[in-house]
Amino acid sequence: MTLLSVQHLGKSFGGVAAARDVSFTLQRGEMLAIIGPNGAGKSTVFNMVGGQLRPDRGTVLLDGRNITAASPQMRFRLGVGRTFQVAQTFLSMSVAENVQMALVSRRRESGALWSPARSRCRDEAVTLLERVGMADAADHPCSALAYGDVKRVELAIALAGHPKLLLMDEPTAGMAARERADLMDLTASIADAEGIGVLFTEHDMDVVFGHAERVIVLVRGQTIATGSPEDIRQDPDVRRAYLGDEHALEKPKGMDSA
Numbered sequence: 001m002t003l004l005s006v007q008h009l010g011k012s013f014g015g016v017a018a019a020r021d022v023s024f025t026l027q028r029g030e031m032l033a034i035i036g037p038n039g040a041g042k043s044t045v046f047n048m049v050g051g052q053l054r055p056d057r058g059t060v061l062l063d064g065r066n067i068t069a070a071s072p073q074m075r076f077r078l079g080v081g082r083t084f085q086v087a088q089t090f091l092s093m094s095v096a097e098n099v100q101m102a103l104v105s106r107r108r109e110s111g112a113l114w115s116p117a118r119s120r121c122r123d124e125a126v127t128l129l130e131r132v133g134m135a136d137a138a139d140h141p142c143s144a145l146a147y148g149d150v151k152r153v154e155l156a157i158a159l160a161g162h163p164k165l166l167l168m169d170e171p172t173a174g175m176a177a178r179e180r181a182d183l184m185d186l187t188a189s190i191a192d193a194e195g196i197g198v199l200f201t202e203h204d205m206d207v208v209f210g211h212a213e214r215v216i217v218l219v220r221g222q223t224i225a226t227g228s229p230e231d232i233r234q235d236p237d238v239r240r241a242y243l244g245d246e247h248a249l250e251k252p253k254g255m256d257s258a
Ligand SMILES: Nc1ncnc2c1ncn2[C@@H]1O[C@H](COP(=O)(O)OP(=O)(O)OP(=O)(O)O)[C@@H](O)[C@H]1O
Pocket: 013, 014, 016, 017, 018, 036, 037, 038, 039, 040, 041, 042, 043, 044, 045
């Protein structure tokens, strides 16, 4: 069954049409990437799905329910999760405590947020950390972790909200190539096992072609192609957009101009 259905989304900022008639669907367990040159409208579309931006027109349906006007908080309660960077202020807390905070906040025990986070939801936090391969580091301070491990903790924090749909904005930015592949393999296996749909933006084409099951290509706010990584790699419009557009900051690896 379709998890997310985005229909005819449009958004302008002054005279700039950041998104024009963007439509796509996402199934449970599917990894869907939104790519495009800088300024193509990826963040705009992403934020309209997450609820940070209200579209000028169009509809966002989650499990058939119209959430176009819902706040980010309401979307979170309905199952829209998002990876966030572990906040600086939480770095001094342990890995498990960071996940416990997310669990406590999901249960809306906000009054108890700061007090005994150490003891609350500990078992559930450790279970989540096992799923991302970080249980051994449960009692380490987040500040002592390698960057790739912090990203795993961020994934555990997002999973604490029991998302149906997980939004990941450039999940592998700043990571080494090996760590990127590991994080995305992990994300794909969890998405598949739990039927979570994953929508992600990404500049690294190795990540996109290696881990997305389907790809949407935006250029100047419009969808120019949707398909499997292989279809997208071969698409003449996509090749032109990336290789012939002066706005493209990086050419996708594996897309030569031949
Ligand atoms: N809040 C805003 N106010 C004005 N213009 C905006 C705003 N947000 C985005 N834009 C414009 O909308 C267009 C699409 O921007 P968007 O950030 O969605 O693109 P993007 O594909 O995510 O780019 P990047 O890869 O550089 O992050 C750009 O021309 C941008 O300048």
